[in-house]
Amino acid sequence: MRVLSTNFNMKISNIIAGVLIAGVAVTAFAAHGERKPSGQLSTKCADINQLPTLDCAPAPSSVFSHSGRLWVAWSYAGHVYVSYSDDKAKTFSLPVSVNRVPEKISARGENRPKIALNNKGGIYVSWTTPLKKRFSGNVRFSYSNNNGKSFSTPITVNDNLDITGHRFEALGVADNGNIYLAWLDKRDRLKAEKAAKKYHGAALYYSWSEDGGKNFHRNQKIIDHSCECCRVAIDTDKKNLPVIVWRNIYGKNTRDHALVNFNAPDKPAKPVRVSFDNWQVDACPHHGPDISISDETEEYHLVWFDNAEKRHGLFYMRMDKNNKQSAPIAFGNYKAGASHPSVLTKGNKVWLSWKEFDGKKESLWVQLSSDNGGSWGKAASIAETTAGSDYAFLMMDAHGVYIQWKTTQEGFQLINIDESVVKAAQ
Amino acid sequence: MKVLLVICSLFFSFVIYASNAPAVFKTDSYQQLVVDKNPPFLMVMWSLDCPPCIKELSMLGSVYKAHPDLNLVLVSTDSIARADDINQLLKKSGLSSIDSRVFSDASVQHLRYAIDPAWYGELPRSYFHKQDKTRKAISGLLDMNLVVSWLKVNSP
Numbered sequence: 001m002r003v004l005s006t007n008f009n010m011k012i013s014n015i016i017a018g019v020l021i022a023g024v025a026v027t028a029f030a031a032h033g034e035r036k037p038s039g040q041l042s043t044k045c046a047d048i049n050q051l052p053t054l055d056c057a058p059a060p061s062s063v064f065s066h067s068g069r070l071w072v073a074w075s076y077a078g079h080v081y082v083s084y085s086d087d088k089a090k091t092f093s094l095p096v097s098v099n100r101v102p103e104k105i106s107a108r109g110e111n112r113p114k115i116a117l118n119n120k121g122g123i124y125v126s127w128t129t130p131l132k133k134r135f136s137g138n139v140r141f142s143y144s145n146n147n148g149k150s151f152s153t154p155i156t157v158n159d160n161l162d163i164t165g166h167r168f169e170a171l172g173v174a175d176n177g178n179i180y181l182a183w184l185d186k187r188d189r190l191k192a193e194k195a196a197k198k199y200h201g202a203a204l205y206y207s208w209s210e211d212g213g214k215n216f217h218r219n220q221k222i223i224d225h226s227c228e229c230c231r232v233a234i235d236t237d238k239k240n241l242p243v244i245v246w247r248n249i250y251g252k253n254t255r256d257h258a259l260v261n262f263n264a265p266d267k268p269a270k271p272v273r274v275s276f277d278n279w280q281v282d283a284c285p286h287h288g289p290d291i292s293i294s295d296e297t298e299e300y301h302l303v304w305f306d307n308a309e310k311r312h313g314l315f316y317m318r319m320d321k322n323n324k325q326s327a328p329i330a331f332g333n334y335k336a337g338a339s340h341p342s343v344l345t346k347g348n349k350v351w352l353s354w355k356e357f358d359g360k361k362e363s364l365w366v367q368l369s370s371d372n373g374g375s376w377g378k379a380a381s382i383a384e385t386t387a388g389s390d391y392a393f394l395m396m397d398a399h400g401v402y403i404q405w406k407t408t409q410e411g412f413q414l415i416n417i418d419e420s421v422v423k424a425a426q
Numbered sequence: 427m428k429v430l431l432v433i434c435s436l437f438f439s440f441v442i443y444a445s446n447a448p449a450v451f452k453t454d455s456y457q458q459l460v461v462d463k464n465p466p467f468l469m470v471m472w473s474l475d476c477p478p479c480i481k482e483l484s485m486l487g488s489v490y491k492a493h494p495d496l497n498l499v500l501v502s503t504d505s506i507a508r509a510d511d512i513n514q515l516l517k518k519s520g521l522s523s524i525d526s527r528v529f530s531d532a533s534v535q536h537l538r539y540a541i542d543p544a545w546y547g548e549l550p551r552s553y554f555h556k557q558d559k560t561r562k563a564i565s566g567l568l569d570m571n572l573v574v575s576w577l578k579v580n581s582p
Contacts, residue, residue, distance in 0.1 A: 108475075134474070134480070135475075135477055228477055229475065229476060229477065253566075281548065281565050281566035282478050282566040282567035283476075283478055283548045283549055283550060283551070283565050283566035283567065284473075284475070284476040284477065284478060284479070284548060284549050285546075285547075285548045286475075286476075286547055286548065286549070287546065287547065287548070305546070307546050307548060307565070335543075337535070337539070337543065337546070339546060339547075357535045357539060359539050359543065362533070362535055387532075387533055388532070388533025388534065388535060388536070389533070389535075408533065
């Protein structure tokens with residue numbers, strides 16, 4: 001019954017999507033006479049007789065389980081779907097719809113559905129649903145306790161329901177099962193604007209669940225005046241607490257990065273500034289940071305992008321739990337558009353990945369340190385594409401390190417980047 | 427069902443066509459645009475997903491009202507699927523008669539590169555094209571006085 005009902009909802013929304021896509025394609029053709037009707041992929045995705053596939057998804061997220069199963073969350077036509085692969089993304093299970101009632105889902109660049117697992121088979125999914133007003137949205141959450149066969153009715157995690165921004169959520173699950181969500185929130189900005197006061201940017205809010213996502217604690221604010229359109233990054237530490245990194249606004253308009261760690265789930269420490277590039281701009285960079293925490297040394301490995309006149313490009317920095325920071329190291333080729341970095345650490349190894357573009361090809365780059373970020377091997381280009389790509393994300397299972405990279409031509413890829421692969425590509 | 431799909435497609439196509447969708451901006455559009463617009467002109471890249479861009483459009487609307495000779499082209503980095511939202515916002519900002527384009531669904535990297543390899547996608551991003559064919563790029567919300575004084579020096 002559950003399956004039938006899910007399929008029914010999916011079909012209805014696919015019909016709507018099909019009509020919309022067909023409408024837009026025909027329109028574009030009619031209006032300009034130069035645009036081809038939707039390509040093969042869109043036609044396949046719009047086929048109401050077929051389940052959508054990962055190929056239809058604009059911005060997926062994935063994570064490995066302890067057993068090496070790859071779980072992917074993605075969205076298409078008003079639904080978040082979860083599917084899995086037991087053969088490293090060669091084949092996938094049929095997708096399961098997370099939200100039975102279709103809703104808008106933010107899935108482009110900095111925004112995408114997120115997926116995280118706990119140690120006991122719990123699967124957690126979050127996403128942002130845009131609301132009617134521009135730049136407004138709610139943070140949505142759902143879980144599965146039956147190995148992804150079905151998902152709980154989605155809940156809204158932000159406890160302020162003003163039609164304003166509660167977006168760019170980041171999802172982290174600690175080893176003890178605590179679930180953390182942090183996001184950019186404009187409730188205070190709305191309040192200020194109603195009182196005819198100026199409020200720059202958004203605020204960073206968070207909440208957490210200690211019962212597997214059935215209930216979330218009251219939302220708490222971490223800081224006012226974050227940048228408002230860059231993704232937020234999260235990882236969890238040995239004490240089962242989150243560490244969050246985001247682009248903040250310092251002073252009038254300096255968009256550098258900040259980090260917060262916690263003394264307890266309800267006790268965020270004072271945020272620390274982690275980048276000092278002084279990018280002063282009243283703009284949307286659409287370019288958020290990343291973090292990976294070392295299990296052994298408990299150090300934070302951070303990457304970010306800035307575009308200040310003097311200090312620009314991609315940067316890596318290491319920070320210990322007492323907030324002692326290493327000197328940032330620039331990586332990637334700024335002149336080749338190095339962008340959208342990802343970082344991952346395992347043992348004493350640290351991987352960096354990013355994208356570059358030479359005017360024809362987008363390339364995926366990796367750089368590896370085998371001494372905890374102290375020194376770095378040569379950067380290696382490990383994949384290319386010519387027709388556009390999503391951001392790249394580093395990830396690992398018990399045996400190896402991979403990059404998720406979805407490209408228009410090649411589709412969803414899981415690229416192995418074990419040390420031998422990187423060395424061979426150098 | 428197929429009949430319904432066709433009818434709906436035609437309906438949607440009529441609705442969007444009637445609302446005068448912005449022209450599609452492709453990888454070779456910029457070079458042609460520089461010829462067609464006959465510098466000096468101002469090209470502003472923006473997106474529906476960018477809060478400062480909305481302020482920028484409102485500011486440009488005020489400048490345009492006071493200076494109807496403003497040679498301006500607006501390029502949205504959104505997709506043609508959002509043509510209605512784009513048109514609505516331009517109308518609200520008093521910019522519905524301005525030359526408006528929207529990114530094609532070619533790779534965003536390719537489109538950005540065709541305009542400026544040194545542009546990392548931050549928005550708004552403005553290009554002041556001078557008569558001598560040089561240009562100056564500025565990231566972030568423009569100061570209205572800057573636009574007006576540029577206009578005084580670079581009146582078409």
